[in-house]
Amino acid sequence: MKNRKANLPVGIFDSGLGGLTVLAEAIKALPQEDFVYLGDTAHLPYGTKSKEVIIKLAINNILFLLRQKVKFVIVACNTTSAVALPYIQSYFNVPLLGVVEAGVKAAANSSLNPMGVIGTPATIASRAYQNALQRANQKLKVYSTACPLFVPLAEEGLHHSPLAEAAAELYLGKYRGKINGLILGCTHYPLLKKVISNTLPQVRLFDSSVEVVRFLRREMTEQRLLKGGKQRGRITIFLTDKAPYFSRLAYEIIKRRIKPLIVNNV
Numbered sequence: 001m002k003n004r005k006a007n008l009p010v011g012i013f014d015s016g017l018g019g020l021t022v023l024a025e026a027i028k029a030l031p032q033e034d035f036v037y038l039g040d041t042a043h044l045p046y047g048t049k050s051k052e053v054i055i056k057l058a059i060n061n062i063l064f065l066l067r068q069k070v071k072f073v074i075v076a077c078n079t080t081s082a083v084a085l086p087y088i089q090s091y092f093n094v095p096l097l098g099v100v101e102a103g104v105k106a107a108a109n110s111s112l113n114p115m116g117v118i119g120t121p122a123t124i125a126s127r128a129y130q131n132a133l134q135r136a137n138q139k140l141k142v143y144s145t146a147c148p149l150f151v152p153l154a155e156e157g158l159h160h161s162p163l164a165e166a167a168a169e170l171y172l173g174k175y176r177g178k179i180n181g182l183i184l185g186c187t188h189y190p191l192l193k194k195v196i197s198n199t200l201p202q203v204r205l206f207d208s209s210v211e212v213v214r215f216l217r218r219e220m221t222e223q224r225l226l227k228g229g230k231q232r233g234r235i236t237i238f239l240t241d242k243a244p245y246f247s248r249l250a251y252e253i254i255k256r257r258i259k260p261l262i263v264n265n266v
């Protein structure tokens with residue numbers, strides 16, 4: 001029997017538009033589900049903020065999604081998953097799923113060694129990925145680096161530009177011939193996959209957005225939360241401020257033309 005909450009939407013939040021990469025994977029894997037996405041564009045970037053502020057923003061975002069009556073929350077933002085989730089997870093009576101564990105599991109299972117991790121300055125400084133990888137495999141050699149310019153490049157729609165190539169070379173050129181796998185520990189980085197692969201041609205990339213959706217499907221199945229049916233689900237997108245490149249990015253990532261609703265009560 002279905003859980004009585006099964007017909008409610010799934011909530012996803014990120015600091016901006018990068019989490020649309022998670023939404024895209026979720027739509028592909030669970031096309032019948034309704035999704036409510038919140039992009040906190042008013043406060044982007046999270047990756048350079050303090051732990052206290054990231055926790056406060058995370059709580060506000062989750063409370064907003066709860067007001068939309070969601071049955072499940074994906075914390076698509078790696079910075080929030082790494083820095084805030086361990087502190088707030090137990091305070092909400094809705095399942096909260098972060099992206100770190102999913103990305104780590106896929107990378108650790110691959111047996112590739114050494115492994116690289118890239119993310120925002122806050123994610124890398126939290127050592128959430130590095131510690132989890134080493135817990136999974138003590139023999140794993142892990143290199144990590146923050147790539148702060150990747151986020152504005154993606155939000156400005158410049159992720160295929162020569163500027164993106166130069167940034168990739170600056171951050172990742174040093175890993176050529178040194179690592180075999182690389183975790184993209186930020187929602188925006190899958191948008192730069194091509195550029196990153198050109199910089200590190202032999203390296204396998206692990207995309208947390210793909211991995212977390214596998215976890216979501218499994219969790220929702222176990223908790224009998226899948227909506228089912230045949231109808232294509234509804235997608236609602238809230239942003240906390242206007243985002244000039246939203247339409248272009250949203251179309252590139254989720255292949256739909258959606259008008260975002262701007263909210264300022266988050």
Ligand code: DGL
Nearest residue numbers: 015045046047078079187
């Ligand atoms: N969404 C954030 C993350 O995945 C990156 C952007 C930011 O710094 O807010 O870590």
